[in-house]
Amino acid sequence: MTSSNFAIVDRYLASELSARALALALSRGWVDSLLERERLDAAELAGQGRMAAEAARAVLDLLTAAGVVELDGGYRLTTGFRQALAARDLLEAKLWFANVVAPDVHEHFEALLTDVPRFMAKARVFELFRYDRCLEVTPENLAATRRWVGYTTTLTKYEAPAALARLDLAGHSSMLDVGGNSGEFARQACTLVPHLQASVFDLPVVCALGREHVAQFAEGARVRFLAGDLRGQDLPRGHDLVSFKSVLHDWPEDHAAAFLGKAVEVLEPGGRLVVFERGPLRLDGAPLSYAMVANLVFLPFFRSPEFYVEVLAGLGMADIAVDWIELEMPFFLVTARKVAR
Structure with missing residues (x-):
């Protein structure tokens, strides 16, 4: 993949x-x-x-x-x-989401490029990603959340191998995937490292759907879900690997920096922190495929890795590195080590 x-x-x-x-x-x-x-x-x-x-x-x-x-x-x-x-799952997921977001791009293209708050207020796609529906596990909230969790799970299924192939996971025993969605990223990490135990920290409804997802796989027994809200809670301790996969771009810079601070605080000394994100879209003069409309709607939120490098350096992290990965658009992998004191 x-x-x-x-x-x-x-x-x-x-x-x-x-x-x-x-x-x-x-x-x-x-x-x-x-x-x-x-x-x-x-x-x-x-x-x-x-x-x-x-x-x-x-x-x-x-x-x-x-x-x-x-x-x-x-x-x-x-x-x-x-x-x-x-x-086929990737084809159908991308096809579905492109057709969902295209009307917002058609109707609010100027706002997308010039007035992001106005675009977010008008674009219907953001109704799909309603975090307020993820706090209480009810049949209605499960149904409302299931579609976007399924979509992001499919993307992660095909994106994760490129990142995990560049990480030496053998030296880690306990992984915390923050905002880890259905647990697909953590599950694939456990597949690669038989001794690895993983925890996924996410909102309660997402965790409920994640337990369903990983239960399909043998290695799912090594993925546990910890329901919480990073906006108002600390992260659990006891992990030598903390990851953020396609999470931090959802948040303004002050929130993203605070979340990284919480992760560094609980990371075991000598442990590693990983950020795997989409980077700024580079067109390079080429025409934009309709397949890219799904990423175009999030265009204002994709940051360069320099932001994360600066934040992690300010938090005292060492051995900070950036590795670019080309999938359907540029991704990057930022890794850093917590200095043992």
Whole structure:
């Protein structure tokens, strides 16, 4: 699972029209039928999709232009798209979220670039990420939170290997993943290091969903969830590795710095702190794919690693290093060691 997964998937999310045609084909069962039966003609697909023949042909034209299907004695999935389906969960997650955020970008593009508070007040996507719904475990709050936790879990499934491959985890025995969501990042770390025990600190509803997620895996038994709210609580002690994966960009600089301070305070002497985040978007003159609209909506929140380096240095951390990782956009890994006193 490397950057190639993102490149293969994003190829089929290049334009909004082709992406929406693909979403329709998935929802109407066309993709699954073509996987089962190899070839189908336009009339069969129209009938299955409960569409008029003209509408089905328009969708098929878009899918053909996008390289999803080809006409060869009937419509069939291309070899390239079949390869993309190896990461179908990633494809569907990115497709879903791009289509969720696109209306906000369309309607409030100027505010996105010039007035972030106004954009956040108007953009409907932020209703999805409601932390106030994560404090009390109720059926309603679980349902409201499940979709975005599922989305971020899928992203982490494909992002985490690139970061974990660059960390020497063998010397660590106890990991604390702050804001660790479903526990996917911690779970993958436990897969790599059989003796590692991991704790995930997150809001109560997120922890409840995380317990469901890690229970599917053998190594999930080594991932425990500690429900809390970092805004008003201290972190638990007793860990020689503390990580923040795609968490700190959600918060203003003063909050992010305070959270790092809490992590350094509880980190065992000689232990290591890790920040894995998206960096500022670099276009380099290239056209922006529709797949990137999901990241464009968070454009104002992506910081350079220098902010974290400065904060950690001010907290007395040593051996601070930055490692850039290219996935579907630039990521960076900041690592630092707590000096043993």
